[in-house]
Amino acid sequence: MSYRIIEVPEPTSATDTPSWQATAVAEVSEAIDIETWGNDDLAISAQQVVAGLAHQENAVKRRFVAVDAAVDDPTASDVLGIGVVWMPRHDNVATADVDLGTRADARGRGVGAALWAHALDVARAHGRTIVHGWTGYATEPAADDPDALAPPTGYGRVPASAPGTRFALARGCRLEQAERHSVLEVPVDPDLLDRLGDEAAERAGTDYELVAWSDRVPDEWVEEFCVLQTAMSTDAPTAGLTTEEEVWTPERVRSVESAIADNGMSTMTVAALHRPSGQLAGYTELSFVDHKPQACFQENTIVRSEHRGHRLGMLLKVANLRRLATERPQVRRVHTWNAEENDHMLSINVALGFRPAGGGAGWELRLED
Known part of the structure; x- marks a missing residue:
């Protein structure tokens, strides 16, 4: 046929x-x-x-x-x-x-x-x-x-x-x-979030402050956000897949935000501000599809290499899950994907209650072969 x-x-x-x-x-x-x-x-x-x-x-x-x-x-x-x-x-x-x-x-x-x-x-x-x-x-x-x-x-x-x-x-x-592929049933037990959040906050100390926004990165943070996005392109494990660094600019951030909005989607972000340096040390993001109120998606989570070891990944995710429960109580499931070799991020997700729900296989073909 x-x-x-x-x-x-x-x-x-x-x-x-x-x-x-x-x-x-x-x-x-x-x-x-x-x-x-x-x-x-x-x-x-x-x-x-x-x-x-x-x-x-x-x-x-x-x-x-x-x-x-x-x-x-x-x-x-x-x-x-x-x-x-x-x-x-x-x-x-x-x-x-x-x-x-x-x-x-x-x-x-x-x-x-x-x-x-x-x-x-x-x-x-x-x-x-x-x-x-x-x-x-x-x-x-x-x-x-x-x-x-x-x-x-x-x-x-x-x-x-x-x-x-x-x-x-x-x-x-x-x-x-x-x-x-992991799924988290929400809302998460507040007592669990309190315990994990308190432990992470104690480890982070007083040098870090959480800042939050929805949909549009505030102008004051967009340059720092570009640094984090560029780092995400190389820090996230890609195993044997051939990839190069992505260079992010404010213009690129704004064009992506426009595309997200036009797709009937929105985002909820929490970032960690390092007070002594003024850097955004890391961020985590949830995304939502307007016509699917029951589900959302855990998107990027990254902490800059020089700020690792302070439990910021857990601190950020706990803060955003608390926002989720308050601002979008209709959500029942959070989906996320992580490289199987990303032990650190998987351990955070497991502690928060994410359960395995299948997965994905990444394939590569070189056309000149």
Whole structure:
């Protein structure tokens, strides 16, 4: 069977009415997420597809769908699979991030192969030589499971028989990293937060002060926030995945904030101010999708290297979880992802009550190979 790959039209603004292709992306994405994770917390809406494509300032983004070539006038219900290629503009300019998905009733018929071939054509057309991709799974295999596949780091395990794993291996991709997906049921017991927060505050001492904001980084902190964002790009473990430092500027921060707002999302941030130096020593961030009030996402948490050893990571997370309980009491689940080799951050999450809920496998393919 042959397939036609159709691009999702690039909108003129983030508020454009979703095309049938954008609607199909949302519908297939939701079905795949429910199949994988058991809920639609992570699913993207059609309007978010539009808003994401409207913001091309920091990355070239191409979305596309696959339909049976025999269908002359397709609609969203005819879409069998979806794909996206995300290519950074300012750094990591040799890299393309690819994500594909196929409807459960269309698998094993070459849909994924057609999407993959198109994605590689897009990457090559933009001069990209490194392809990254992630596959998800709801349960990590046990250490003694013969189906367990470990990345070169030795941390974490990936189910070898999972469809995404088989697909990636069959196309020459190398498994480079395993991530843990964790979920925290909220609100967290206030007594636990008090105990962990008090212990962290005692360790931090009086040199640090917590500052908080929502959505927009205050002008007085934006330069310091750029330093933290740049550090995050190299400090977060990436195992064998080929990555370069991201250089953040105030303009880049503001463009990302604009994209987040247009995507119907918001953020809640707590940072640690080092009083003697005036530096922001670290920060943590939660993000929210307006039309999914039951869920939120633990995003970046980082402490600058010169300020580590003061329990600031725990202090920051406790403070933001307290804000969450007060300002967004409707939230019931917090999702987060961490590299399996990131023992320190995982230990903080476990202490707060995060439980394992599957994970992700990070893959790399060099197109010149």
